[in-house]
Amino acid sequence: MIPERADQQVNGRQRGQAGGRPPSFDREAYKKRNTVERYNNRLKQWRGTATRYEKTAATYLAGLHIAGIFLRSAC
Template identity: 80%
Template sequence: MGRSHGGLTTKSTSRPTTGDAPAFTKVMARLRVPRRRGRPRTRPDVVLADKAYSSRAIRSHLRKRGVRGVIPERADQQANRMRRGQAGGRPPAFDREAYKQRNTVEQCINRLKQWRGLDTRYEKTATIYLAGLHIAGIFLSAR
């Protein structure tokens, strides 16, 4: 809890920020892929992610769930694998053509960040922030 001009807030400058990768499994657990008919699927066919998500834990999580991961290998991981020689194993599979589709997601995020309230996170609670995200999504899809 932090204190702002408006009172207590959930935003705090004393806590370090974490990246998206540690929350990957939680996001995957809440993911729903809509179908034309029936219940939404809980497992996508493919996950496109950038190099920040290139970790052994994330790749094994995707393999266990039967999801194809299109994640480029980080340079330090590649160098470590090459240094180990044959013991380093094969490089992880990477589909360059499928990875080009990730640009669509980046463009969507950039359009959402044009909403100042979402970009700077003025809302005090996660519920109100999520509501603002839904409203922005409705406006952007109506364009």
């Protein structure tokens, strides 16, 4: 998903069939992946989920939902 550097693409072409991964890049898939990763990073910064004080999975999941609501309304 991450684009290859230009020097790596040149080196891969010079080596022919044994040149490593193909230099394809899907811009739309990368944008979607970036959006999800940025949202997850913001969610991790929320103190309730970062420290995980909750004892049960149900209360932890409820905290994630609340954090998600706060983050979505802040956007």
